[in-house]
Amino acid sequence: MRVKRPRPPVRLTRRGRAALVVVVAALSLGGFWLGTRAVSLASVGQPVPSHAGLPWVVVGPGDTLWTIAGAVSPGRDATAVADEIMRLNGLRSSLIRPGTRLYIPSDR
Template sequence: MVATGMRQGQPAPLRLTRRGRIVVLTFFFLLASLASAVLWTTASRADEPSRGPAPTVVVQPNDTLWSIAERVAPDRAPREVIDDIRELNNFKGSYVYAGDTLLVPRGN
């Protein structure tokens, strides 16, 4: 029996050839590329505004553009929201009437 420094019954340590190392590295590179593509796509979709029909509001008695603007976008300046409402509904006036349905900007 030749002494090899290994005990009998133990498997030999795994050794990769040059081709084997290239295959393993390529596999990990492709796996990392796929993971980053999935994460990048998911992150970019989170920043997009939601699609679909614009939200609407039915004007109630005693509502004004100012009160509607404060209600639909409390975190924005009412004057900016009023300008957006006018643009979305294609009107220049300042008065709204009970029962009117207005398109309003999406909340941010």
Template sequence: MTTIDIAAPALHVRPAVPTTRLRLTVRGRRVIAVLASLPAVIALALAILSGGSAIASHDAGAPAGTFATVTVVPGDTLWSIAGDIAPDADPRDVVDQIVTLNALPTGDVIPGQSLSIPVEYSAGR
């Protein structure tokens, strides 16, 4: 007769392997920094190169001298000027066009200030 010995299977235990940390040299850190910042540099370069297209276009634009000018007198406001030059138009639109055309930072005007008037309203005043 044969006997079978039932024994627990042998467990394979791996020897302890020392864990090493990833060590980056100065050169490695520089390479990672360059690779990480590369998309931002490319985006900035594209923005700088394509940003000037609106300023330097080949459009003819408005010839000099086509805008009439209005000199602000004491008591004038942009609203009153808009009402004088375009009585049939919405004053809000006219004021917005005057502010945009003259690149005014605020809606305040000073007596003696010269304002350019949009072409479509230049015959009104």
């Protein structure tokens, strides 16, 4: 008759613990990176419909919605024009990045 002995608990060596820490850190950093990518893509907003015939500008370094609004419609309230630019471009926030093409409201 054979007696079954209980197996000893699993023990990690120093190298095993180091490998486990590296794997967990890599997975955490990968998840963090993917999360920040998802947030940055989500903040872009809705897909922009075709705005055939509308004028547009390219955002330059240091530009804000309000400076663009003031430049394209100097006689109007910059906040109202900035809100209209946000609506036209499907923006959910006022954050804009250099190189982005923004459609601007045409003069009526």
